[in-house]
Amino acid sequence: MPRAEAHRQLRGYLRNNRHRTDYPNDLAHGWEIGSGEIESACKTIVGQRLKDPGMRW
Numbered sequence: 076m077p078r079a080e081a082h083r084q085l086r087g088y089l090r091n092n093r094h095r096t097d098y099p100n101d102l103a104h105g106w107e108i109g110s111g112e113i114e115s116a117c118k119t120i121v122g123q124r125l126k127d128p129g130m131r132w
Contacts, residue, residue: 101108
């Protein structure tokens with residue numbers, strides 16, 4: 076039964092969030108759909124702040 080419940084919850088989540096995955100519409104509006112740039116920036120900024128000389132955490 077846990078597997079069936081997990082499947083039911085997943086279907087509900089996907090159904091409730093379908094409007095958030097309309098990528099063709101987002102691209103048509105010129106909106107960014109990837110998070111690669113943000114992840115890269117976070118990695119760079121955090122890396123610089125943690126690894127600069129004299130930094131102590």
